[in-house]
Amino acid sequence: MPQRETKRLDWIRWMMRTGPLVNGLTTYLVDDLGERQEVLTSLDRLAAATGRDADDVRIALAELVEAGDAQVHRVQEQADVERLETHQRFRLVMNWDHFHETRMRLSVRPTVSD
Numbered sequence: 001m002p003q004r005e006t007k008r009l010d011w012i013r014w015m016m017r018t019g020p021l022v023n024g025l026t027t028y029l030v031d032d033l034g035e036r037q038e039v040l041t042s043l044d045r046l047a048a049a050t051g052r053d054a055d056d057v058r059i060a061l062a063e064l065v066e067a068g069d070a071q072v073h074r075v076q077e078q079a080d081v082e083r084l085e086t087h088q089r090f091r092l093v094m095n096w097d098h099f100h101e102t103r104m105r106l107s108v109r110p111t112v113s114d
Contacts, residue, residue, distance in 0.1 A: 021060040024050045038093050043086045054086040069099040
């Protein structure tokens with residue numbers, strides 16, 4: 001298989017893995033927290049709130065940061081999501097404008113029956 005196809009398949013596999021994790025986290029941030037601009041939290045708190053483990057939350061956060069949808073800060077500096085301890089508090093700063101501009105939204109409308 002050519003390298004280009006292999007890279008594309010790897011990317012698809014990664015998105016299939018991370019997509020549901022990101023969706024779970026953003027659903028919590030939108031539905032339960034009301035799209036707050038900033039949230040003081042930790043990996044273990046987000047894990048408990050989303051029903052995922054801390055490593056899954058870390059992956060979702062890393063995807064949001066890489067996409068430009070979020071920043072993670074400890075004290076006054078940006079933090080590396082990969083290096084956060086599960087119990088360490090951090091500020092999650094969301095860029096909801098960017099998130100909504102760059103993400104696809106699907107909605108299902110109920111059908112009206114005669």
